[in-house]
Amino acid sequence: MPRRFLQRYMPRPDTLKRQRSLRLVAPLIADARLWLLTRRSVANAFSVGLFCAMLPIPFQMLIAALGAKVTRCNLALSIGLVWITNPLTMPLIFFGNYRIGSFFLDMPVREAPDRISTRWVAEQMHDIMPALVLGSLITAVCLALLANVCIRLIWRWHVSRNWRQRRKKRQRRRAQIESEFDD
Template sequence: MPKRIIKKYMPDPKKLQEQKSLRFLGKLLEDPGLLHLTRRSVARAFMVGIFFAFIPVPFQMVLAAAGAVLLHCNLPISVGLVWLTNPITMPVIFYGTYLVGAGLMGVEAQPMPDELTLEWLSNLIQDAWAPLYFGSVVTGLVLAVASYFGVHLFWRWHVNKSWKTRHDRPRPPKV
């Protein structure tokens, strides 16, 4: 079951409270719900983590941690999902959100170059920050809501499948 696999990698609550990067949350980290693996907690964590993964700002993990604390959802999952936008995937994802924003705003999008350079990226941000951020927020919201409901559906499907498997299992004869 996925819950057992996830539980194996969950951090110790004491170590979580000792993290320097999370100290700004103070007493809020003492909420035991931040490490629970329930359908609602995990679905909210997906919503928070995926939303902040698509927002091109520094310290996405800190924002995801703050969002997880405010919504009382699973902290490690929401922070871990921010890594969907890592240095390898970031250019492609943010260019895609830029295209979404440009399309929604009616702005002509700049084409993607043959070679990705920091100079091209800095020019794109200077010239197209509004479509980039607008597209990022729209894409982040859409995917966050979709992941929230997707986790709920997957969780229910998995529980129903487990119950059916348990019900269909042959029982030992009564003696």
Template sequence: MPKKTLKRLMPDPGTIKNHKYLSLLGSRLHDNNLWHLNRHSAAGAFAVGLCCAWLPIPFQMVLAAVLAMTFRVNLPLSVVLVWVTNPLTMPPMFYFAYRLGSFLLDKPPHYQHFELSLTWLGSAMSNAGPSFLLGCGVMAMVSSATGFMVMHGLWRWTVSRRWKLRRRGR
């Protein structure tokens, strides 16, 4: 089930390899391991994508693509998994990360009246920044490890189930 579903959702490697802007990456983009879908590449892609999703930085997809090329895991899956954080999910996820960081640092959550100014942003980040960044780091590691193990286990379970069905003659 996971392989067929993931293959159907992934874009065609030929289209991506021939894209005019992506040709800047050169021959690294032509590595077959970046496009092959197996238990290890899918589990690694889940780890990379979910880790990058928790990082509070712009261009998370670029970082996911670079890490996928570095670790030679499935590139499209790594990039797509970054979309876990989107404008709808980002506020609750990052709020949870801030609360987790505050708990781990044993600091009470600090709330300020919102203003749209650089001075307010600097003040808010100096107060809440360490808690927020710690929470994001912890959640990146936990979700990355969990995603890797769940995908690895799901893949193994699916393959063993198919082998059992074959032995029974179905």
């Protein structure tokens, strides 16, 4: 992952500290270790953020922030990745998690009525919840592990590619200087 690319889109800690609405989490924001962009901190931030995003619980961002503090990974990335499950994507993702949980629990999948209402969901919650929780945990763990491995591999590939390009550039420069001396 290119560090400069990530830094371009990340918020600055000093601007976040000045916002009055974030006064309660100011000590967390002030920790400079939570803003580093290293291969380890970015990969772990993806793991924490995606894990928390797949959980069907409230306060996912707070849990991601605490997870970033515990694992000492990038705070902004871990909180930002939680928004994969936003109000538009949440029904589809959690329905997929429910189907995965139903498969592992060997339960029949409940068919939704033509019109889903909060009343219907509340009535079905007792039956749906075990499959949803299990499916969400399975998805969260798998996504967290997969993201961590992929980010580390992509980062390593990017660094080695940059090294090769720099080596080729040095070799061209050296060949150009040698050809000038030969003339």
